[in-house]
Amino acid sequence: MTKPQIWVAAFLAAFILLFMLGRLTKSSAEEEMMPGSNELPQTGMSSGDVSPEQLLGRLGCTNCHGQNLEGTKMGPALVNLNEHWSKNELTNYLRNPSSYMDNERFKVFKEKFPNVIMPAFGNVNVQELGKLAEYLLNR
Numbered sequence: 001m002t003k004p005q006i007w008v009a010a011f012l013a014a015f016i017l018l019f020m021l022g023r024l025t026k027s028s029a030e031e032e033m034m035p036g037s038n039e040l041p042q043t044g045m046s047s048g049d050v051s052p053e054q055l056l057g058r059l060g061c062t063n064c065h066g067q068n069l070e071g072t073k074m075g076p077a078l079v080n081l082n083e084h085w086s087k088n089e090l091t092n093y094l095r096n097p098s099s100y101m102d103n104e105r106f107k108v109f110k111e112k113f114p115n116v117i118m119p120a121f122g123n124v125n126v127q128e129l130g131k132l133a134e135y136l137l138n139r
């Protein structure tokens with residue numbers, strides 16, 4: 001190769017390298033943005049078209065109370081709730097379970113599930129919680 005040819009080759013090589021680098025950094029920047037877009041709040045949603053069954057799964061209720069709410073090691077069966085709760089009380093309970101801890105039944109729960117805390121769902125749309133409460137009371 002003559003000297004000018006080497007210069008042209010070197011220039012081309014550098015150009016291609018820069019081009020590739022640019023693409024690489026761009027695609028990794030795009031990847032970094034993906035997890036962020038998945039961080040949309042899942043529980044604060046207010047869409048009115050979610051069924052109570054879907055909510056039970058989405059909010060993780062079934063993880064502790066069982067797929068059919070039959071109870072697990074992590075939480076009691078959700079049965080005959082209408083003997084103990086009104087819709088409003090149950091909705092309130094879901095928003096703030098710890099304020100009901102002194103109740104006799106809850107002392108028993110505490111012994112049965114000493115290491116599990118029923119989470120508060122105060123960040124969930126109240127209407128949705130109301131629907132959920134109604135569903136739980138009528139099943």
Ligand code: HEC
Pocket residue numbers: 056059060061062063064065074075076077078079081084094097106109110113116117118119121132136
């Ligand atoms: C981390 C596990 C866990 C999750 C998740 C969970 N719970 Fe609970 N839940 C418990 C435990 C444990 C108790 C028993 C009370 C206590 O110890 O706080 C309980 C108690 C309850 C009670 C009272 C039962 C009764 O007989 O009065 C209801 C109702 C209830 N949960 C509904 C729900 C709903 C609805 C969801 C989802 C929105 C949910 N729970 C999510 C663990 C959980």
